[in-house]
Amino acid sequence: MKKRGVIGHTFHFALSDDRVIDGSRGGNSARWLNHACGANCEAVEDAGRIFIEATSSIDVGEELFIDYQLAIDEPLTESVRNRYVCHCGAITCRRSMLASVA
Numbered sequence: 001m002k003k004r005g006v007i008g009h010t011f012h013f014a015l016s017d018d019r020v021i022d023g024s025r026g027g028n029s030a031r032w033l034n035h036a037c038g039a040n041c042e043a044v045e046d047a048g049r050i051f052i053e054a055t056s057s058i059d060v061g062e063e064l065f066i067d068y069q070l071a072i073d074e075p076l077t078e079s080v081r082n083r084y085v086c087h088c089g090a091i092t093c094r095r096s097m098l099a100s101v102a
């Protein structure tokens with residue numbers, strides 16, 4: 001499963017069978033998940049659905065994050081890198097919401 005990023009920060013979850021789920025449609029609360037390189041949740045595909053699962057203990061009121069690890073379909077220019085820059089502040093921050101910045 002890959003998360004797809006497009007301008008306007010609409011996020012699509014590409015399933016293993018090539019179908020795509022738009023995480024922003026239908027009032028889905030997953031659209032409120034922000035990115036962090038040191039995320040406390042992850043998106044898990046199970047039987048054609050996406051579930052957000054905790055990867056660590058989460059306190060009441062703590063913000064939920066996933067590591068977007070976005071895949072994009074355009075050349076990786078400096079402008080594109082800047083569009084997806086990360087400022088999460090984690091010690092492990094890779095400075096990008098993209099899966100690959102190479």
Ligand SMILES: [Zn+2]
Nearest residue numbers: 037086088093
């Ligand atoms: Zn980061």
